[in-house]
Amino acid sequence: MIERAPISADPSAKLNINVNGREAVLDVPPSKRLLHVLREDLGLTGTKRSCEMGRCGACMVLVDGKAVNSCLAMAYQCEGKSVTTIEGLSEGGLTPVQQCFLEEGGYQCGYCTPGMVVSVTAMLANDPSPSDADIEEALSGNLCRCTGYGGIWRAVKKAIELKKEQTG
C-alpha cells in the first residue's frame, strides 16, 4: 500500500518506481505515460510505441506482475510499483516463451513481439494450462499485422507444453 499525503498535488513530485528490479526516482510529470517514461527517461526501447490507445498491445509491460498497456498508464499510477519490461524478462537470457517464438516463427517484423511475449508470460504466470479460449482471450489485446497469428499460436502452445514438462 502506497503511503500518500491526504491531499497533495505537487507537480514536481518525484516518481518512485522499480523497473526490472532496480529502484528509480524520476523527475517526470505525473500524467506522463508509462510508455514514454520507459522509452525516453529510462532508454528501455523494447517497449514499443504504436496505437497509443490501448488497442494493439505493442507497449505491454508487467505492473506488479499484471499485464498493462503502458500507453494507458500514467506515471503517478505507477508510484511505488514494480514494472517489468521485455528487457527485464530476458535479463538472464531468452525466456522459454521467447525461445518458442523463435523456434515456431512467432514473428516477422518483430514490432508486436515484445508485447506478445509479455502478454503470454502474464497468462502463463496466472494459469500454466490455459485452454484455447483462454489463449484467445489473453492475446485479444495484442495485434500482429504480419504473421496471421499461426506462428504465434504455435509458439504459445509450445510454451505451454514446455512449462508442463518443466513442472512435471
Added chain:
Amino acid sequence: MAHSHEALLRSPYVWHPICAREAWHLKQEIDAGAVFVAGGTLLRTQWEAGLVTFPAHLIDLSGIADMTGIGRSDEDGRGWRIGALATLAECRSHPGLAADFPLVKEAARVIAAPAVRNLATIGGNVLSRTGDMATALLALDAELLWLNDAGTHSEPLSAWLDREREGISGAPGLLLAILPSAFLGVSMISKTRRFCAFHKAGRREAFIPPVVNVALNVAFDEGGAVADIRIAAGGGTMIPARLAAAEALTLGRVPDAALLAALHAAVNEEYAPKPDPFVGEAYRRMTAANLVAAALWKAGSDARASGEEGEPCC
C-alpha cells in the same frame, strides 16, 4: 532525464485524496477544472482524441479504500457490493460474484482486453453510460451508491440512465459502489429456475465497442413459463435501456415459436438505437431482436433440460 519547468507547468495537478468525502469536496472546490480518475483508460483515449480537454486537475481515486473490493454486503449475505474502483479484471475473475451474477462476469469478459481490464474499473465503465457493463447491470436491477453534499444515497441505475437519456446530464455525486440485486422476488419460489445471457455484436469479435449488446435475466416456473424477466439492450452511442414492453409480452408464457416471433417483433419495435455512418438503425434493431429471441429460446431449452434432470439451474 530532468524535465523543463514548462513541461511541468503543462502537466495537470494530481490530487490524492484518501477518502471519498475528501475527493468530493475537492471536486467542489476546483469544480470544472477537475476530473475524477480511476483507471483512466477511457479518459486517456478521449484526451488523446481531442474529444475532451485535458483537465488542469486530476483527482486520483485509487487511494480510497472504501471504493474498492467486491463482497457480500448485508446481514443475510445475499446482497453484493461492488466497489466502483473494482477493476473489470476483478469483476471477471471473482468466484463468488460470478456464481451469483454470471452476467457481470460475462460482460466483463467482452470489454476491451485483459491488460485494459487490469486498469479499467467497473465504475468508469458504468459512468461512460454506453459501456457493456451498464446493459448487464440493468438486467440485474442494480443500484448506484452515490456520495454528494447530502451524504450517501442509492438509486436505481435505470433512473440515472433515464435522466441521462433525457439530457439531464451529469453524475449526481461521486459513485462509491454498485449494488446488483441479489435475487428477484420469484426466484425464491421453489423450483423456479433462473437463466441469464449476455451477447455483444461488434465489427470484430474482440476488443470493440458494441454495435448491439443485450442482457437477459429470466426465471421460469415449474411449467416452463416465464415467471420473471429483465431484458436490457444498448450499443453504439445509445444509452442502454430496459425493454419493458418486450418483457411484459413474455410473462406467463412458454417460449414457443409463437412467443419468440412476437418477442422478435416487439424488440424490433421497442429498441431505439442510434445509427452511425457504419451501422444503420434497421440493422441494429434486427440484430438486437435476433439476439434477444435466441437468448430466450436457449434459456427456455435449458430450463426444460434442467427440469427433466430434476435440478434447478441458476
